[in-house]
Structures are given as C-alpha cells and as structure tokens.
Amino acid sequence: MSPSVVSSPGPQQVESPEQSPVPDVYLRSEQDYRPYPFEQVRGSLPEAYVWPEELRPTRSYEEGVAENAWEEEEEEEEEEQAEGAEEAIGSSKEKEEESDMMNIPVVDLSEGVESEAVRTAIVTACQEWGVFYVANHGVPAQVLQRAHRAASRVFRLSPDAKAANARRAGSLSGFGKPHISKFYDSLMWSEGFTVACDSIATLSRRLFPADPAAHLYFTSTFEEYAGALRELSSKILGALLLGLNVDVKRFESTHFELRDCPSYFHLNYYPPCPQPMMTIGLAPHTDSTLLTILYQGDDFGLETWKGQWKLVAPIKDSLIVHVGDLLQIISNDKYKSPLHRALVNKRKERLSVVYLYPPPATKTLYPIEEGIDSGSLYKPLSWLDYVQAKGKYFMGAFEYFKNK
C-alpha cells in the first residue's frame, strides 16, 4: 500500500486473511440502486448523507475557490482561455506560487513522449505524486467539451430511464451508486454512470431509445474521445515503463499490448448540495486501474491526499492523470496510486468524465523485475483477481497481494 496512504483519513482497512481464495464479490448486485431525486432536496441534507466529522471536507468550496484566486481572476482567465491552454497553464503556475493548494505537476506533452525531458517529467510526477495535469495532450478541446455536455445530458434522464439502465450483477456498465459505497456507512452526494468503451453505441441506444440525435451525439463523442485517450494512455504508460528501464516491445510480448487494454468511461454527477460541508461527493479511494485520465471541466471538487487534502484546481482544457493500483503493483511501488476524493458545493452541479485504463482482465501480471534489487513486493495477479480482492478488502487489497 502506498506510504502516503498510511495515516490518511478513510475507511478502516479490512483485514485480509492469510490464505482464503479471492471471492467473487466485486461484480455484486446493484439492485439496491435507486436514482436519488437530488433535484427535490432543498434546505437540509437527508440524514443518510451526513458524514462523520473526520471524513467531512476540511475547506469549503468557497474557501477553495478563494485560495486559488479563481473568482478574482475570472475575467483575466477568460482572456487567457482565448489565448490558448499554454498561457492558462502559465498563469496557473503563477497562482501556484501564491497558493500551496495547487502544486500537482503539469506535464506539457507538446514535444511528445519521444522527448527525454517529457518522459522524465512524467516519471518524476508519478513517483512523487501519482497524479499530474497533462497539457497539449492531443485531445481536441472540443471533444472534451462535448463529452462534458453529453455526460450532463445522461444525468438529466428521468429516474425511470436511469433505473432501467442501472448496473446489473456481472456488469460494470450502467447507472449506480459509487462503486466504493459499500465501504462507507454514509451515502455520497453523487451518482455515476459507467460504460465499457467497446459498447458505447449499444448503451447509448438504450439510454436514448426515442432520441436519435442525443444517441448520435453521445456515441460519436465518446467513441472519438475513447480513441484519443487510448492513444494518450498507451503513450504515457510506455514512458513510465521506459522509466523503469523496461523495453516496451519486450513488455508487450510478455504482458500485454498497451493498445489492447480494455477501457471504460466512468461519469460522475455531483448535484448542488444544500450542506456541502456535512457530506462528501466521492469518498477517499484509489483507482483500480493502470492509469485513469480525468476531465473535470472548469469546476473545483477533486482533492488529492499528500499529507493533507489538496484541491486540484481546474486548468482549462487540461486532463488529470492518476496512477492506478495495478501500475503501483507492477512497478513495485515505484509509481504511487494516490488517494483522492471529490467535494460538492452549494452553487452548481459538477461533472467529471473519467477514463479507466486497466490491463486485460484475466492476463497474469508479474511485477516488473528490471531495476529491482530486493525482489518483487507483490505476487503475480490479474486485474480480475485484483478487483475481486478490492471488492472485499478495499484499501487492504494491496496488502493481500504482498509477498510476505
């Protein structure tokens, strides 16, 4: 488990027994999912959404916004947006000096991963933080904005349409409560929709049976986005493998083709909340992937844990890359899968569009041996083994696969 996670706030770890086989509990039934009529909530928070004090936000949305000089500089920022992402990122660096809230690294990909300087920046970011912004990533800004709009449309579907498209046992796709809900006693102020990238069109048709224009918009947007993110993820993973002195071609022959990984979108919807300081949008967790690539539009909400919770302020048109648990494991803890969470606010809804890039489900992964002097920290495992253990032990899943 990541050292940065040891003393962090979060659920109690579930003890992993010495020798029990991994049970098939991850793909559990989601029959208890009922779309919550968030729009009907006015005034006070239902009791089930009130979180224990130690797990509540430490800083309000308004404080976070103010600390990042967001509102005061809104006009300036609009001008910068017109001048393009590069300037916006430059300005964010200036803001970073004013605020210790905003110091996750920014990696500029304009020179490509063929550049040693770019690769070093990616590797350092993943060793020190496990999370970084990526700018000039090659995904057109229009595609990001369309994905955000298409996601928003999905969550405006009626409760009946959502219930008809709820996640079913044995499938990750569909609407549902956050996957991590069962590890926390209180409810999170959000709902999610997951779609496997190889069934975007099928799912979209089911979402919008009587609205061909909405179906076309959703399908074409997410198919284009998935293609661009597959490209980006495999480039970043390639750079990270090189950073471990691993020959990518050799890795592909012994492990898996970087472009052949399955992929999913997970859309998160956080409605405005009457009492945001009493609840949480998405509770602390790490991602069960190799890499996760997140787009949060122009809104605050994401926090990452680095000894304290740090707000990850939005940077126009940039993406946020997280190292996932599987990459931490195969890299023998060289790359860190960071604990993160999402806060909600009173003023407006927030959406995040998250691309999940795990390894092929049943392929056995061996921790990478190159450059490792003291032996593998983890046993060989497949992604399926891992998600099943995570579904049972949550943050204890790292421990479960450790060589004793």
Ligand SMILES: O=C(O)CCC(=O)C(=O)O
């Ligand atoms: O909404 C966010 O910013 C966080 C989303 C997230 O961490 C996830 O879906 O795994």
Ligand SMILES: [Fe+2]
């Ligand atoms: Fe996450």
